[in-house]
Amino acid sequence: MRSLKGKRPIPGTIIFDGSQAIRGYQLNKMCYSFNKAENRDAFLKDEDGYCDxxxxxxxxxxxxxxxxxxxxxxxxxxxxxxxxxxxxxGLNMQDIGAQQAGVSLEEFKAKLLAAGET
Known part of the structure; x- marks a missing residue:
């Protein structure tokens, strides 16, 4: 694997590297817990408590x-x-893609369809 050191990132791109992993450890650990339905239910019942x-x-x-x-x-x-x-x-990867692109979900879907036609 090639190193990204010294490379210029694509504007707006967040590189998930070691420092990001450390920064988001607690968040990612919480999200991993959502593999279990009872944890998803507990989060929905008390978001603040679950984040605590x-x-x-x-x-x-x-x-x-x-x-x-x-x-x-x-x-x-x-x-x-x-x-x-x-x-x-209730969000899916297209919803996230639309957020990243800064467009509505409908606009994002239209871009995906147009890209598939070329």
Missing amino acids: KYGLNDDQRAAVKERDVLKLLGLGGNIYYLAKLTGIF
Whole structure:
């Protein structure tokens, strides 16, 4: 695998590296817990208490409350773990893609269809 050191990232891209993993450890640990239905239920019953249990910081808690996936990515969230959390909110990968692209879900779907036609 090639190193990304010294490379210029694509604007707006968050590289999930070791420092991001450390930054988002508690958040990702919480999201991993959502593999179990009883944990998803416990989260829905008491979001604040569940975030307390995993030690989320204030910024992470605010992003969870806002359902802001992009902010969660910036705060160390790993998309594969965040997918568990977003599923609880009824969001799918197209919803997240639309957030990343800064467009509505309908516009994002239209872009996907147009890209598939070329």
